[in-house]
Amino acid sequence: MDHLKVLFVDDEEELVSAVVERLDLRGIDAVGVTSGDEALHRLRGGSFDVVVIDVKMPGIGGIEVLRTINRRHPEVKVILMTGHGSAEDSEIGRRLGAVAYLQKPVDLEDLLMTIKQASNRGEGDHADE
Amino acid sequence: MPMSDEPQRRLEREGALFFGSVGAGLSHELSNVFNIINELSGLQQDILAGAAQDGTAGLGRVADLATRIKTQVIRGEEINRCLHHLSHTVDKEETTFDLGEKLALLGSLAARAARLAEVELRVRSPESPIVHLGDPFALLLALHGCVTTAIKAAVSERRIEIWSESGADGVRVIIRSADPIPQLESDTPTAAAIDAGCAALSVVPRIEPASEGGHRIVLALSGVSTEMA
Numbered sequence: 186m187d188h189l190k191v192l193f194v195d196d197e198e199e200l201v202s203a204v205v206e207r208l209d210l211r212g213i214d215a216v217g218v219t220s221g222d223e224a225l226h227r228l229r230g231g232s233f234d235v236v237v238i239d240v241k242m243p244g245i246g247g248i249e250v251l252r253t254i255n256r257r258h259p260e261v262k263v264i265l266m267t268g269h270g271s272a273e274d275s276e277i278g279r280r281l282g283a284v285a286y287l288q289k290p291v292d293l294e295d296l297l298m299t300i301k302q303a304s305n306r307g308e309g310d311h312a313d314e
Numbered sequence: 315m316p317m318s319d320e321p322q323r324r325l326e327r328e329g330a331l332f333f334g335s336v337g338a339g340l341s342h343e344l345s346n347v348f349n350i351i352n353e354l355s356g357l358q359q360d361i362l363a364g365a366a367q368d369g370t371a372g373l374g375r376v377a378d379l380a381t382r383i384k385t386q387v388i389r390g391e392e393i394n395r396c397l398h399h400l401s402h403t404v405d406k407e408e409t410t411f412d413l414g415e416k417l418a419l420l421g422s423l424a425a426r427a428a429r430l431a432e433v434e435l436r437v438r439s440p441e442s443p444i445v446h447l448g449d450p451f452a453l454l455l456a457l458h459g460c461v462t463t464a465i466k467a468a469v470s471e472r473r474i475e476i477w478s479e480s481g482a483d484g485v486r487v488i489i490r491s492a493d494p495i496p497q498l499e500s501d502t503p504t505a506a507a508i509d510a511g512c513a514a515l516s517v518v519p520r521i522e523p524a525s526e527g528g529h530r531i532v533l534a535l536s537g538v539s540t541e542m543a
Contacts, residue, residue, distance in 0.1 A: 197346055199382060203353035210360050243432045268345050269338070290349040293356060 188214040189304050190231075194224045194238040194250070195266070207293055213300065221245030228258050234304045237296065239289075240267040240274050248274065251281050262303040266291055321513045325452060328510035329404070331503065332455050339426045340397050347390040354383045396422045403451040413444040413478050413485065413539070420454060421476060424461045433468045435461075438477035440541075444485055447538040449514055456511025457487060459504045460519060460531045464491040466504075471528065485539040488530050495521050495529035 191213050195201050201217035208215035216233075218224050221244055224236065236254065240247040251263050265278045268289045275286045284303040287296065358379045361372040399419050421437035428435035457476075464474050471492030479486050498505045498521070512519060516536050524530045 197350060199350045199386065200346070200353055203350065203357045207353065207357055207360055210364070241430065243430050268342050268349075289345060290352050293353070 188212055189235065189300065190233045191215045191300055192224060192227055192233045192236045192238075193217045194219070194221065194236065194242075194247070196220060196239065196242040204293070204296075208297070208300075211297055213297070221247070221250045224250055225253055225257075228254065228261065233258075233261055235262045235264060235300050237264045237266060237300065240265050240271075240278075241269075248277055248281070251278065251283055255282060264296075264299055264303060321510070324506070324510040325455070325514045328507045329451060329455055332458060332507055333400075336400065336423045336458070337397070339423075340393055343393050343426055344390055347386050347393065350386050351383055351390075354379050354386070392422075400454070403454055407449050408447065409450065410445055410447050411450045413446045413487075414440045416450055416453060417457075417476055417478060417487065420457050420461065423454070423458060424465065427462065427465055428474070431465050431468065431472075433465050433472045433474060435465070436473075436475045438475060440478050440480070442480075443542040444478055444480050445540045445542060446485060446535060448535065452511045452514035453487075453535075454511075456508050456515060456517070456519070456533065457489070459508035459511065460489050460533070462504050463498060463508070464489055464493075464495050464531065467491065467495050468493045480539060480541040483534070485535045487533045487535065490524050490526075490528060490530040492526075492528040495531060497521060 189212075191208060193201055193204055193208070193215055194217075195204075196219050198219050201219055205215040205217035216227060216231075218227055221238070221242055224238065225245070227233075228236070236250070238247040238250055247265050247267075251265065254261050254263055262284045263282070264285045264287060265274075265283045266287050266289055267274060278286045285299045287299065358376050361375050361379075365372040396419060399415075400423065403416075403419075417437050418439070421435060424435060461474070461476065468474060468491050473492040475490045477488055479488065498508060498519070508519060512533070515533075517533050520532045520534075521529055522532065
């Protein structure tokens with residue numbers, strides 16, 4: 186059985202390291218990076234089923250990465266994470282086709298469930314923007 | 315001399331906005347710390363659960379994770395210390411304080427904004443401690459507004475330095491950016507904060523070209539300062 190391939194993106198390196206390892210222990214083929222730039226670079230080089238990304242990061246943030254994914258990798262599902270739960274960001278994320286908007290701290294089992302649900306959704310969930 | 319009503323109201327209003335803004339930033343950083351501790355401790359549990367099932371030791375990893383958790387706790391304590399320090403700057407309108415300590419606090423309060431803007435922010439300690447008599451909160455309000463202005467304008471070289479100088483004509487705080495700093499636009503939240511803080515301090519910030527390139531904002535502090543040997 187092919188494992189789900191997940192790209193986890195957050196500027197906190199310790200968080201990325203821990204979450205990736207915990208996802209790996211649960212049968213997810215997880216890769217972690219610490220910037221939006223690195224995320225887009227990884228997406229060019231490999232295929233991922235789901236991207237989990239923090240909204241607010243130095244440089245390119247999660248919303249901007251989501252817009253680029255919509256253009257270049259529309260088959261990839263995106264889950265946004267935020268530490269401050271801005272209603273405006275949530276609405277933007279929803280309009281751009283993010284499959285979920287999670288508030289940190291994200292419970293790992295909830296994240297795992299959201300990832301699996303995201304990978305089971307049909308095509309055409311990304312809005313053009 | 316107590317301020318008249320209008321400057322006092324502006325200081326209180328802008329001070330509340332400043333507190334809200336930096337408080338939210340510190341809260342966000344603390345949230346990150348708790349999040350990391352949560353995941354690292356969860357990973358410890360995962361490893362121990364795996365060890366219970368298949369007998370692999372994993373104790374070395376668990377110990378390593380404990381060290382990483384401790385690092386985050388220390389980080390969280392530092393953030394909390396900044397919040398505590400900031401909270402007490404409003405205790406008295408006029409008090410003696412170590413200017414270097416306040417500039418270090420300023421650096422900590424602006425660190426998140428600098429990081430998000432990918433700007434290198436450095437605070438230089440004075441060679442000798444400088445004790446100043448004045449309003450520490452008004453000073454932080456004014457300086458934070460100045461640093462915020464410099465960070466937003468730092469789009470090329472992205473380097474900012476903060477330090478204080480003591481001379482015959484008094485003490486100055488200098489914020490130097492390797493990028494140009496625009497003149498302060500009126501009617502912006504940042505300008506209002508700088509205005510309110512500077513009015514309380516009876517100072518006027520000066521933006522001037524820096525000899526090494528870029529610009530600097532200079533605040534010549536009124537009041538009594540003493541450089542300690």
